[in-house]
Amino acid sequence: MxxxxxxxxxxxYSPCDKRSIAEAVTDVYVKVGLPRFYVVINFIEVSEENFYVSGKSSTDFVRISIHHIARHLPSRERKRDFMQRYEKAIEPFTKGRGIRWExxxxxxxxxxxxxxxxxxxxGGSDGEILWRKLDRAIPYSTDHLELR
Structure with a gap:
């Protein structure tokens, strides 16, 4: 996930912005075969008095922390390719608005x-294909891939 x-x-970000960001980020993963429901996004709003960059209060910085579990990127090339696709997905909400981000x-x-x-x-197994098709986690058998 x-x-x-x-x-x-x-x-x-407005509720509409958050939905748009979530859709754009989810699409990054769906395009490479992950089930949609694997992608979980939390927006954690931090008040100005609790958000500091360079030791100063900030209202124009976004920090994005991602945990990859379902897939690992095996090479520097694949890692940089992922970062490029991710940056493109969020660009309208970061660079496009003059927001700094990490x-x-x-x-x-x-x-x-x-x-x-x-x-x-x-990844890529019949079980994952079934989960992707159903868009949810279900018990599966590795022998026959039937519901238990």
Whole structure:
């Protein structure tokens, strides 16, 4: 699952902006085959008196923290390609508005990940294809890929 936390100054983005950002970010992952429901995005609004950059209160900075669990990017080239696609997706809400931003991605251990108590199927497997089609986690059998 890619889990995104957008730390933003209070009121920077409207509810419509947040929906648009969530759709754009989700599309980055769906285009490479991840199930839509894997993508989770939280907007954490921080008041001006609690948001500091360079030791000064800030109202024009967004910090994006991403945890990748479902997929790891195996090479520098793939990592930079991901960053380029991600930057393009959020550009209308960052650079396009004169907002400063920082993105950080951490790759997490997929063995320490469950969806609804289920260890997710491997990327590209029949189980993951089924989850993508249903847009939800369901018990699956690796033998026959039938519902239990």
């Amino acid at each position: 890619p889990f995104h936390r957008f730390y933003v100054p209070h009121g920077l 993105i950080q991605v951490a790759e997490m251990d997929r063995d320490l990940w469950n969806e609804n108590g289920i260890n997710p199927p491997l």
